[in-house]
Amino acid sequence: MTLLAVERIKLFSTRSPWWCMALAVTLTVGMAALIAANTNDEFPLSVGVSQSFSNFGMIVIMVMAALAVTTEYRFGTIRATFLAVPGRVQALIAKTVVVAVLAGVIGEVVAFGSWGISTLIKPNADMAINSSVEWRNVAGTGLVFALSAVLAVAVGTLVRQTAGAVAILLVYALLVESLIGLIPKIGVNIQEWMPFMHANNFLTADSAALPEGAGPPRLDFPFGPWGSLAYFAAISVGLLVVALAVAKKRDA
Known part of the structure; x- marks a missing residue:
């Protein structure tokens, strides 16, 4: 518990987490409000539509998670941390747990905030969360944010430089997984095993809320929604294990 308290104090003693949290909530909820205000009979508002921009908030939180590690390496405070603790x-x-819990909470705020403001803007729309699919689409966002933060901490630990870690996370999450589907013949097959594609499958699988052609392309995933979450968790935790092993062996 002492380690968790120390990491919590260190995280909130800098401005970057506060800015990242504010940006994640404002950006995602703001986009949801904009979309809700412009829906019509051809593009009706629904629970799924209100969650269309949660990925933007997730990217910001991943940056926050990476900064939680790379900032310590940048200013050399990681050495004091390792000296004060029996093991790296x-x-x-402890840092990963604190960041992941915070990311999960922000994910829930983003998801229910987007749903809430959409409901306020279009009170006559069918925004009731009735089915398990709709609950997974909204409440499951916190799980995806938390696991994404674990992955980002792992990348930050491996790279140790803020610019490099953030660049890797942004390029991969925003470009690589989307563009890899353009590779002839094998691109779609590879895409079906990409971690963030599985995270999206967990949130949107079996959902009829998104209109035809909206959102990411529908792929033939090898797992169901909860299997996709387990796969995404395995990738995130596996990368963290590798990062811990590397951090234990090399100089701080």
């Missing part, structure tokens, strides 16, 4: 692994796991 314990310190990094």
